[in-house]
Amino acid sequence: MRSLVAAIGLLLACFPLLAQLGGLRSLRSVSLPQPTELDKYVRDTKTLAVLGKALFWDVQIGSDGLTACATCHFHAGADHRLQNQLSSPHDSVRQVTVNQVLEEGAFPFRLLSNPADNRSGFLRDNRQVAGSAGIIYRKFQDVTTGTGADLGAEEAGPAAFVMGGLKVRQVTARNTPTVINALFNVVNFWDGRASNVFTGATPFGDSDTTWKALVVRDGALVSEPVRMDNASLASQAVGPPLNEVEMSYEGRTWNKLARKTLSVAPLARQRVAADDSLLGAFANPDGPGLLADSSYASMIRAAFRPEYWESETLDADGYTQMEQNFPLFFGLAIQAYEALLVSDESRFDKFAEGDSTALTAQERTGLQVFNGGSECHECHQGGEFTAASFSNVRNRSRSTTPPGGFGLFRTGVTPVADDLGAAAKDSFGLPLFPAARGNNAQGVFKSPTLRNVELTGPFFHDGSQATLEQVVDFYGRRGDFPGDGNLGPGMNRINMSAADRVALVAFLKALTDDRVRFERAPFDHPELCVPVGHAEADDGGLQPDGTSESTRLSAADKWALIPAVGRSGNSAPLQTFEELLKGVGADGSRAHTMTEVCSPVR
Ligand code: HEC
Ligand code: HEC
Incomplete structure (x- = not known):
């Protein structure tokens, strides 16, 4: 089907169109990467994706019973929150503190107060990063079956996330990228550490030689290594659940x-739309969650081959085969759900398929700029708008391909000393890119897709730019920290007039798929209550969380509702980050304005 679309696209396309596209193309003409060996484990891929969507949106996966994958990936696949989002909140230079609200004037982060300064005096490194609020630090004690929240010891946590003796949610050290179209990335995460090889329980591929799946062979339980290729999303998905x-x-x-997940009702605390594109058939019509006979165990039994879960034998610690193989199920299910999140119906796609009226004159000028003097196409290529994709990365062996070959580049967003990027080591102490030579992995980050970028601000691995205009100005000055050497291809040749920059931004906004903008299938989803900073007390400090003895050292959360939406989507478009900063759309003309309060069921 997809190759047919490609063929028709080519027939329709005349040579002038191909010349304008300069290697960019419709995403519908790009074939979907296929994980190898899937059949070995999976017998029903439809149920696999249903399971993946439930797990991705279920807040019971977090230790506090309040944090899902979607908590940081709910808005066009990315995060859309303003408060308590800085990962280095105690900054004496800017005098920001814990629980700060991001403000328009703070962006771009690395600019001095007087933007009229010339380049040499222009920038400073204040090491600020807009990440995503995750979980409040506690020491794990145990799970209680049937209950979403784990038992945790209320001990002092990292000093950076404490104010007035109260712990706040910790914040990730990098900005959250979108999960939409992430299946096209050969490696995932900004530094590429989620391996294209999935080995079952950690993101690091072949570095993990210990984990084995348990399989029933000839009536006996045996251990077998897992090694699937083209499975970076599965590698990625097994990272966050144990990340503190x-x-x-x-x-x-x-x-x-x-043990916990298999004992709770899926999405027990969250409403699911009756016309949800995947979960609708299982949605509880009378309240939150799924139909009474739904369980994670029954979905696993339907999706996976029996030899991976049928044994009744317990291991020395009393765990079942299904429990021991759980990370494998979790990774493959989430991967199957995320593989459906392909946005290939933007106006640009229609243009690239031959409809010359799909882009305005200004957007077509922007396309020329993208492919011409601005050199954007050097690193944001093909139908995926990234050099890090399957169709662009030919040699996928880490031992022979340096980071540049995987579509990771240095564009000088931060000084190398602030974030080593691809030069870091994995949790097994091994280099992420053994084939890197000299400093060519230092400060190098994955070139992200630019699709739906209008909706996924703030931008860059440090979340330092609030608007696309700011991003384009960043490129106009050829990066902020070029002095550390080895800038990626094209960076030093970028040359844009003021008019070019306006057209370029218009073009970038034509890469939005309306199904993403309105959350239509496959981008519809269950309800989610997200923490949006902590409640302030009258004296300017934080309010303690008085819900139980085990939260006595924690600050109370504030919560915003992301309503459930079915396959036909919302009537209002998603709010952009710039609009969020300005408070535009709170009148109901935008979705996800983060103004509707909710209180999660505990
Ligand atoms: C607390 C916020 C948070 C939660 C919860 C979270 N993520 Fe993320 N996610 C991030 C951040 C931040 C990154 C980038 C980290 C990096 O690159 O070092 C990321 C990266 C990713 C990526 C890689 C995208 C790319 O282009 O590289 C995927 C896919 C993803 N997350 C999926 C998930 C899944 C699946 C879960 C649940 C199992 C999850 N996330 C939970 C914040 C979060
Ligand atoms: C040398 C390769 C290279 C070139 C040339 C390049 N980019 Fe990028 N682009 C990247 C990388 C790498 C990142 C991520 C950088 C980071 O966060 O540290 C990025 C990030 C971005 C982002 C942020 C996306 C997000 O989700 O945060 C946008 C928007 C963008 N580029 C647009 C452009 C435009 C427009 C041009 C042309 C003016 C361009 N890029 C030229 C490699 C490149």
Whole structure:
């Protein structure tokens, strides 16, 4: 089907169109990467995606029973929050503190107060990063079956996330990228550490030689290594659940998370639209969650081959086969859901398929700028708008391909010393890119897709730019920290007039798929209550969370409702980050203005 679309597209396309596109193309003409060996584990891919969507949106996966993957990926696949989002909140230079609200005037982060200064005096490194609020620090004690929240010891956490003796939600050290179209990335995360090889329980591929799946062979349980290629999304998905900043109390294990997850009702605290494109058939019509006979165990049994879950034998610690194989199920299910999040119906796609009226004259000028003097196409290529994609990365072996070959580049967003990027080591102490030579992995980050970029601000791995105009100005001055060497291809040749910049931004906004903008299928989703900073007390400090003894050292959360939406989407478009900063759209003309209060069921 997809190759047919491609063929028709080519027939329709005349040579002048191809010349204008300069290698860019419709995403519908790009084939979907296929994980290898899927059949070995999976017997029903439809149920696999249903399971993945439930797990992705279920707040019970977080140790506090209040944090889902979607908590940081609910808005066009990315995050859309303003308060308590800085990962280095105690900044004496800017005098920001914990629980700060991001303000328009703070962007771009690395600009001096007088933007008229010339380049040499223009920038300073204040190491500020707009990340995503995750979980309040606690030490993991145990799970209680049937209950979403884990037991955690209320101990003092990292000093950066404390104010007036109260702990706040910790914030990730990088900005949250979108999960939409992430399946096209050969490697995921800004530094590429989520391997294209999935080994079952960690993001790091072949570095993990210990984890094995348990399989029933000839009536006996045996251990077998897992090694699937083209499966970076599965590698990625098994990272956050045990990460103590994002979703987990310190010290939780997969076995414990499995025991809890298999014992709770899926999405027990969240409403699901009756016409949800995947979950609708299972939605509870009378309240939150799914139909009474739905369970994570029954979905796993339907989706996976029996030899991976049928054994009744318990291991020495009392865990079942299904519990022990849980990270494998979790990774493959989330991957199957995310693989449906493909946005290939933007106006640009229609243009690239031959409809010359789909772009305005200004947007077509922007396309020329993109492919011409601005050199954007050097790193944002093809139908995916990134050099990091399957169709662009030919040699996918880390031992022979340096980061540049995987579509990771240095554009001088931050000084190398602030964030090593691809030069970091993985949790096994091994380099992420063994084939890197000299300093060519230092400060290098994955070139992200530009699709739907209108909706996914703030931008860059440090979230330092609020608007696309600011991003384009960043490129206009050829990066902020070019002095650290090895700038990526094209960076030093970028040359844009003021008019070019306006046209370029218009073009970038033509990369939005309206199904993403209005949350139509496959981008519809269950309800979610997201924490949006902590409640202030009258004296300017924080209010303590008085819900239980185990939260006595924690600050009370504020919450915003992301309503459930079915396949036909919202009537209002998603708010952009710039609009959020300005408070535009709170009159109901935008969705996700973060102004509707909710209180999560505990
Ligand atoms: C607390 C916020 C938070 C939570 C919860 C969270 N993420 Fe993320 N996600 C991030 C951040 C931040 C990054 C980038 C981290 C980096 O690159 O170092 C990221 C990266 C990703 C990426 C890579 C995209 C790309 O282009 O590289 C995917 C896919 C993703 N997350 C999916 C998930 C899934 C699945 C879960 C749940 C199992 C999850 N996230 C939970 C914040 C979060
Ligand atoms: C040398 C390769 C390279 C070139 C040339 C390049 N980019 Fe990028 N682009 C990147 C990388 C790498 C990142 C991520 C950088 C980071 O966060 O540290 C990025 C990030 C972005 C982002 C932010 C996306 C997000 O989700 O945060 C936008 C928008 C963008 N580029 C647009 C452009 C435009 C427009 C041009 C042309 C003026 C351009 N890029 C030229 C490599 C490049």
